[in-house]
Amino acid sequence: MKHNVLLLILGAACCLYAGGCAREAELYYDSSEYAVEITGYEINFADEIDFVECCVVFDSDKLKDYSGWKIVAIKIFNPDPNTPISYTPLVYEARPGITNPDALVSKNTRSTEITSLNWKTISFETPVLIEESTDYWAGYSITPEPGQFPLAVGSEPSYGNSYISSSSLGAFLEVTQNWVLRIVVEK
Numbered sequence: 001m002k003h004n005v006l007l008l009i010l011g012a013a014c015c016l017y018a019g020g021c022a023r024e025a026e027l028y029y030d031s032s033e034y035a036v037e038i039t040g041y042e043i044n045f046a047d048e049i050d051f052v053e054c055c056v057v058f059d060s061d062k063l064k065d066y067s068g069w070k071i072v073a074i075k076i077f078n079p080d081p082n083t084p085i086s087y088t089p090l091v092y093e094a095r096p097g098i099t100n101p102d103a104l105v106s107k108n109t110r111s112t113e114i115t116s117l118n119w120k121t122i123s124f125e126t127p128v129l130i131e132e133s134t135d136y137w138a139g140y141s142i143t144p145e146p147g148q149f150p151l152a153v154g155s156e157p158s159y160g161n162s163y164i165s166s167s168s169l170g171a172f173l174e175v176t177q178n179w180v181l182r183i184v185v186e187k
Contacts, residue, residue: 025066026075027058028182029161030154050167053090054151055139056181057161060096063130066185070127071106073184074138077152078114085142085150086111087120091128092137099163100172101137111142121184130185137163137172138183154178 074089088111092101106126114120128136142150151164154177162179163172 023187024072025069025185026182027062027066027185029056029062029159030156030178030180050143051141052144052151052164052166053139053141053172054179054181055090055092055101055137055163055165055172056179057094057135057137057163058183059135059161060133063134063136064132066130066187067132069130069185069187071124071130071136071138071183072127072186073121073123074140075119075121075182075184076114076140077119077180078116078150079152079180080116080149082116083145083148084113084115085148086113087122087140087142087150088112089122089124089140090138091124092139093128094135094137096133096135098135099174101135107141127186136183139163139179139181151177152180154180 071091076087076089078085078087088108090107091105093103093105094101106124106128108122108125112120112122130136144150156178158176159178160174162175162177164175165172
């Protein structure tokens with residue numbers, strides 16, 4: 001018993017000496033993990049494009065308490081009831097309030113398959129440091145197939161921070177749906 005208490009005290013001291021223990025938080029806009037329209041959102045122009053990117057803007061106000069933390073993962077939901085879909089997570093950096101991000105700062109080199117009707121947390125190969133007064137557009141890229149419903153849509157009214165782009169669109173366009181997407185941050 002004494003040995004366990006000593007190890008606990010030693011561990012706490014090391015944690016404090018190293019600048020604090022690692023902390024983690026999951027950030028999102030939807031009010032419930034289950035606020036998902038199971039039908040998802042179909043891409044009608046799948047045979048005309050190479051890829052689609054969906055992003056949720058996590059603005060500097062939402063992230064103000066996390067300056068100096070890192071975006072280490074995203075958590076996304078595959079709403080297609082019949083098909084596993086491969087998602088490639090990415091993060092753009094942007095000046096606050098703009099309608100297209102400034103720079104791609106992290107994108108995994110490999111996609112991750114998510115089975116139907118499941119949440120999955122996907123770690124970034126290159127975590128992103130959160131800086132003050134910066135918006136982060138977190139999302140994913142997919143190669144859509146006809147008949148798939150790869151984009152998880154929230155069942156709540158629009159937050160005005162969901163965007164879509166594709167190889168045929170070029171720029172990002174705001175959508176009236178809420179993409180169901182969360183970021184995992186760590187200190």
